[in-house]
Amino acid sequence: QKEVEQDPGPLSVPEGAIVSLNCTYSNSAFQYFMWYRQYSRKGPELLMYTYSSGNKEDGRFTAQVDKSSKYISLFIRDSQPSDSATYLCAMSAYNQGGKLIFGQGTELSVKP
Amino acid sequence: EPEVTQTPSHQVTQMGQEVILRCVPISNHLYFYWYRQILGQKVEFLVSFYNNEISEKSEIFDDQFSVERPDGSNFTLKIRSTKLEDSAMYFCASRPDSANYGYTFGSGTRLTVV
Numbered sequence: 208q209k210e211v212e213q214d215p216g217p218l219s220v221p222e223g224a225i226v227s228l229n230c231t232y233s234n235s236a237f238q239y240f241m242w243y244r245q246y247s248r249k250g251p252e253l254l255m256y257t258y259s260s261g262n263k264e265d266g267r268f269t270a271q272v273d274k275s276s277k278y279i280s281l282f283i284r285d286s287q288p289s290d291s292a293t294y295l296c297a298m299s300a301y302n303q304g305g306k307l308i309f310g311q312g313t314e315l316s317v318k319p
Numbered sequence: 320e321p322e323v324t325q326t327p328s329h330q331v332t333q334m335g336q337e338v339i340l341r342c343v344p345i346s347n348h349l350y351f352y353w354y355r356q357i358l359g360q361k362v363e364f365l366v367s368f369y370n371n372e373i374s375e376k377s378e379i380f381d382d383q384f385s386v387e388r389p390d391g392s393n394f395t396l397k398i399r400s401t402k403l404e405d406s407a408m409y410f411c412a413s414r415p416d417s418a419n420y421g422y423t424f425g426s427g428t429r430l431t432v433v
Contacts, residue, residue, distance in 0.1 A: 239420040250323075250410050250424035251362065258420075295362065299420055304375045305350055307422065309362040 210234050213296055213310030222319050226283040230296035230310045233277065237298040237308075240272050242281045245293045245312065254294075255281065286317045321345040323425035325411050331431045335400050340428045342394045342411030351394045352412040352422070353386065355379070362410065368394065401432045 213230045220226055228242075238259055243251035255270040257263045263270045269282040279298075283290055296310040324343040332338050344351050353365040366376045366386055373386065385397045394413075398405055408427040414420060 241420065241422070243424075248408070248427070248429065250325075250426045253421055253423065256421050297362075304367050304369070305352070305414060305417075305420065305422075306364045306367060306375055307352075307354075307362075308364070311361055 211296065211298060211308050211310045213313055215311045215313060217314040217316060219316045219318060220286055222286060222288060222317055224286050224317070226286050226290070226315060226317075228281040228283075228294050228296075228313050228315070230279050230298075231277055232279075232298060232308075234298075234300065234308075235274075235277065236300035238301055239299040240270070240279050241297040241299075241307070242268075242270055243295040243297060245295055247293075251295055251297075286315075288317050288319050291316045321423070323411055323413055323423050325409075325425035325428050327428060328426065329429045329431070331433060332401055334403060334432055338398050338401055338430065340396045340398075340409050340411075340430070342396075342425055343392055344394055344411065344413035345415075345423055346392070348413035348415050348423075350414045350417070351388065352414075353396045354410045354412060354424075355407040356410065356427075357407045365396070365409075398430075401430075403432050406430055406432045 211232045242255045245251045260274045267284045271280040293312040295312045297307040326341045351368040356362045367374045383399045410427045411425045412422045414422045
């Protein structure tokens with residue numbers, strides 16, 4: 208079983224839709240959960256960062272972590288064409304010195 | 320907003336040659352990393368660096384790889400004898416302290432080995 212699994216998509220939605228992106232993981236030691244956005248041939252850009260379980264909201268973005276199910280989600284409300292990118296989940300265990308384990312990334316396209 | 324700066328943005332090298340990829344992390348950050356991403360694949364951890372020494376490295380980071388922070392600002396990744404399979408995007412990243420996992424990544428260096 209892969210440590211972090213993420214559906215690569217592609218996912219295509221109309222402008223204004225609510226987008227749901229998800230990752231599952233197998234390592235119960237993960238405590239730090241991140242979502243990054245990556246444009247083609249660019250570096251990952253941090254969107255959301257949460258510690259342990261719970262929800263975090265920032266503007267149109269909401270991150271959820273369910274440690275009991277080993278499942279994390281990112282919701283994008285009122286999606287815009289500028290949200291078109293690849294979204295990467297990443298996670299880390301405290302005892303791993305900050306090493307991030309990434310998912311495959313989900314390619315999102317928001318159509319005008 | 321502070322940035323992690325990487326140079327060059329693209330490097331083409333012949334197989335067997337040495338390359339040095341350069342990074343300037345954010346100035347008050349304490350933890351430094353190199354990751355790589357082969358085209359179409361996951362971002363993979365290579366090495367972490369803290370307090371002037373390697374704190375962790377992956378299986379990928381073999382004897383052909385080395386890192387250095389020579390002058391308190393630059394952070395370099397050297398590949399001694401490049402192989403075709405080293406072709407990838409290499410990302411430098413940094414974070415402020417042990418409690419903050421808010422990494423900042425650079426824009427990457429695209430390494431092409433021919």
